[in-house]
Amino acid sequence: GIQVEQSPPDLILQEGANSTLRCNFSDSVNNLQWFHQNPWGQLINLFYIPSGTKQNGRLSATTVATERYSLLYISSSQTTDSGVYFCAVELVEETSGSRLTFGEGTQLTVNP
Amino acid sequence: NAGVTQTPKFQVLKTGQSMTLQCAQDMNHEYMSWYRQDPGMGLRLIHYSVGAGITDQGEVPNGYNVSRSTTEDFPLRLLSAAPSQTSVYFCASSYYHSTGELFFGEGSRLTVL
Numbered sequence: 001g002i003q004v005e006q007s008p009p010d011l012i013l014q015e016g017a018n019s020t021l022r023c024n025f026s027d028s029v030n031n032l033q034w035f036h037q038n039p040w041g042q043l044i045n046l047f048y049i050p051s052g053t054k055q056n057g058r059l060s061a062t063t064v065a066t067e068r069y070s071l072l073y074i075s076s077s078q079t080t081d082s083g084v085y086f087c088a089v090e091l092v093e094e095t096s097g098s099r100l101t102f103g104e105g106t107q108l109t110v111n112p
Numbered sequence: 113n114a115g116v117t118q119t120p121k122f123q124v125l126k127t128g129q130s131m132t133l134q135c136a137q138d139m140n141h142e143y144m145s146w147y148r149q150d151p152g153m154g155l156r157l158i159h160y161s162v163g164a165g166i167t168d169q170g171e172v173p174n175g176y177n178v179s180r181s182t183t184e185d186f187p188l189r190l191l192s193a194a195p196s197q198t199s200v201y202f203c204a205s206s207y208y209h210s211t212g213e214l215f216f217g218e219g220s221r222l223t224v225l
Contacts, residue, residue: 001171004154033214043202043216086154088214099145099170100214102154 002027002091004103012109013077021072021106023087031090032063033100034072038083046072046085077110084108114138118203118217125193125224133188133220135203141215143206144186148172148199149219155202161186193224 003026013019023032034046047054047061049070054061058077063070074081084105091101119134137144145160147170157170161180175197177189186205190197203217 035214035216041200041219043219045213045215048213088155099157099160100155101171102147102156104152104154 002029002089002101004087004089004101006085006087006103006106008106009104010107010109012111015077015079015110015112017077017110018073018075019077019108021074021085021087021108023070023072023089023103025068025070025087025089027068027091029065029068029089029091032065032070033088033090034061034070035086035088036081036083037086037105043086074108077108079110079112082108082110116203116205116215116217118201118220120220121218122221123223125190125222127194127224129193131190131193133190133201133203133222135186135188135217136184137186137203137205137215138184139205139207139215140183141205141207142183144180145170145204145214146176146178146186146188147202147204149202150199158188158201190222193222195224198222198224 005024007022031050036044049061049063051065058075060073086105088100088102116137146158147155149155159178161167201220204214206214
């Protein structure tokens, strides 16, 4: 099956710093999403981004599907940004529909 | 809108017991799925459904059953619980047949002794 690799696995920042999280995938995908899992376990969809660039406040994401990677940028980080960031990709299969494959996540800790 | 609602939030079972995790969504989403999350790992797909009456297996389906009799509900059944099924379970839904933006429930933490 498709492989999804996220880097770095862990990241510690001081409040106010910027960061870039990376997601590499091994095959052509139909779609890509970024999620944030907060310290209470809740999963929030950040971006639905099969290609191109999107921005939402201090967060932005870029997917280059032809080169099989996506980047998530966090600017001016805040303690509330702490948690795990997951990348998930969709590989459309003709016989069984579509499904998301998740990477193992990047654990982000933002210290005050 | 309540979004995606999962019950129960916590459950402890003994090996061999059966139980059902409930999942309901009020967004008229066609696509629903169940994932499990184990420590230090991403989410793995158990089963999914692209519409009422249609279900299919994901990456780790063994030991679980699902059904989709209505658009709103997608219960996950553990037939004979095993300690390896100790995990956090997430239900998710999306609007499009081929996974659109995915919305998750709050999760159900299951411990099998």
